[in-house]
Amino acid sequence: MKHFLLFRLFRANTLGQLAAEHSLICAGFINAVTGSLLLVTILSPLLSLFTPALTFLLVILFGPLLGFLISSFYSRVEYVLGKLFSGKAALEQLYRLYAWSLLPFALVCFITIFALQRFSSPDNFRFAMTGGGIFLFLAGLVSLRNYGINLRAVQNFSVIRGIGCQFSSLLTALLLMGGLAWLLYFMLGTVPDNSYLGLCLNGYFHR
Secondary structure, eight states, X not given: OTTOHHHHTTSHHHHHHHHHHSOHHHHHHHHHHHHHHHHHHHHGGGGGGSOHHHHHHHHHHHHXXXXXXXXXXXXXXXXXXXXXXXXXXXXXXXXXHHHHHHHHHHHHHHHHHHHHHHHOXXXXXXXXXXXXXXXXXXXXXXXXXXXXXXXXXXXXXXXXXXXXXXXXXXXHHHHHHHHHHHHHHHHXXXXXXXXXXHHHHHHHHOO
């Protein structure tokens, strides 16, 4: 069981070794896979509205772009704030490390969402969503922990400085993305409502 790839990807030393031994091009490929998995996860409740050919086209066209944007954006934020904390890592190191660190969480998101669609029903929907949410939360914590361990190693940080840099980077990235999202909503003259949530819920049970 210890040799099962998904479990190995949740080990900090495995991720750190993969990031160190593989090239920037390989990290770009990993980002493409991660972005595609995340895009399928996001669109999964709406897949019944698309033909298989259109779904495949959307994932191929926009999945790699999503992965590239996420990793490029966050690694840049981590790099800038890391310099403020006297970090030693180059931007390329952080890009490769983040690319590999996000992959296992994207895999878990993909597996969890499709397991919920396959095995949940309107009768046990709340229980299934609660269990799935807890599982994703724990997977996210493990991914953050593993990324933090490897971040401290490449940045030559102490534990306290590493946690401070990681928390600052995550908070800054979330604030910037949230601000950009609301700016886009404002420019488009729309605001988020419950219609998308209702459409997502219907997508789970009406295929």
